[in-house]
Amino acid sequence: MFRKFVIFTLGLALALSACAAPVPASEPGALTKIKLPMGYVPNIQFAPMYVAIEKGYFREAGLDVELDYKFETDGVALVGSGDLPFAVVSGEQVLLARAQGLPVVYVAAWYQQYPVSVVAKSELGVLIPQDLKGKKIGLPGLFGANYVGLRALLFEAKMSDSDVTLDSIGFNQVELLASGEQDVIVGYTANEPIQLRARGIPVTEIRVADYVQLASNGILTSERVIAENPGLVRRFVGAFLKGLADTIANPGEAIRLSESHIPNFADLDQDVQKQVLETSIQQWKAGRLGYSDPQAWANMRDVLLEMGLVTADIDVNKAFTNEFIP
Numbered sequence: 271m272f273r274k275f276v277i278f279t280l281g282l283a284l285a286l287s288a289c290a291a292p293v294p295a296s297e298p299g300a301l302t303k304i305k306l307p308m309g310y311v312p313n314i315q316f317a318p319m320y321v322a323i324e325k326g327y328f329r330e331a332g333l334d335v336e337l338d339y340k341f342e343t344d345g346v347a348l349v350g351s352g353d354l355p356f357a358v359v360s361g362e363q364v365l366l367a368r369a370q371g372l373p374v375v376y377v378a379a380w381y382q383q384y385p386v387s388v389v390a391k392s393e394l395g396v397l398i399p400q401d402l403k404g405k406k407i408g409l410p411g412l413f414g415a416n417y418v419g420l421r422a423l424l425f426e427a428k429m430s431d432s433d434v435t436l437d438s439i440g441f442n443q444v445e446l447l448a449s450g451e452q453d454v455i456v457g458y459t460a461n462e463p464i465q466l467r468a469r470g471i472p473v474t475e476i477r478v479a480d481y482v483q484l485a486s487n488g489i490l491t492s493e494r495v496i497a498e499n500p501g502l503v504r505r506f507v508g509a510f511l512k513g514l515a516d517t518i519a520n521p522g523e524a525i526r527l528s529e530s531h532i533p534n535f536a537d538l539d540q541d542v543q544k545q546v547l548e549t550s551i552q553q554w555k556a557g558r559l560g561y562s563d564p565q566a567w568a569n570m571r572d573v574l575l576e577m578g579l580v581t582a583d584i585d586v587n588k589a590f591t592n593e594f595i596p
Contacts, residue, residue, distance in 0.1 A: 365571055
């Protein structure tokens with residue numbers, strides 16, 4: 271169902287792209303308004319964006335950024351159609367969009383490690399991917415980063431989804447494992463395993479990033495914006511990377527600056543929030559922040575081909591660029 275929705279959305283974006291207006295350059299002294307689809311609800315994992323806003327990095331770049339927590343696929347479609355200049359998306363969505371003919375380009379890598387883990391009750395002894403053979407695995411559904419990450423893990427272990435039982439459970443991984451209805455789940459490295467351990471539930475964790483390097487979450491724009499307004503791309507990416515660098519260097523400050531962006535933040539478990547951010551930072555770190563590794567994109571293409579989500583080879587070199595990375 272989700273895959274059909276994605277294809278429909280991308281098809282609509284293709285129909286709109288020919289008539290969409292490009293993003294205008296801002297007039298001297300004016301701020302260019304940017305609505306940025308984030309793909310998820312307000313969360314401490316978005317701290318670099320909050321920091322860049324609160325410390326004025328976007329405004330210094332001539333940008334007025336409004337964060338929009340709409341679905342990731344909506345962001346891809348709106349960027350592809352030219353209705354929005356940027357979105358935060360995961361790597362597989364970039365290649366799926368280009369396979370449908372959308373002229374989108376990934377211009378800055380936020381995550382250097384694919385942020386998905388398989389989490390199991392400790393008594394099962396699930397320590398390596400091969401230990402998953404014959405197990406029932408709960409995941410939100412046969413779509414998205416959780417599914418792609420699991421399939422990549424199985425692929426690297428020379429297994430397929432026929433070696434396990436996949437159970438679509440929605441976004442209830444923590445509750446269902448905690449209640450005993452699931453023994454193995456797939457979730458985000460900086461979320462489900464941390465939440466479960468905070469509840470006192472001992473779990474083991476297999477991180478996809480420990481076995482395969484995949485293109486992960488980052489900043490998306492379009493070929494048209496790059497061609498007609500490269501300065502906008504450079505300013506946006508530069509401001510974001512300043513926020514990312516500051517968050518990595520000073521997590522305590524980042525948490526403080528994020529509070530006003532996350533509803534009821536004071537009521538959340540602050541130790542969990544710190545762990546979520548610390549785990550996320552480990553996934554963001556790089557010698558050159560924002561850099562996309564070509565091999566990660568080649569690996570992602572191969573996984574999508576193996577899954578049948580794309581049926582023809584994709585020129586991954588057109589899907590990303592490091593041109594705007596300082």
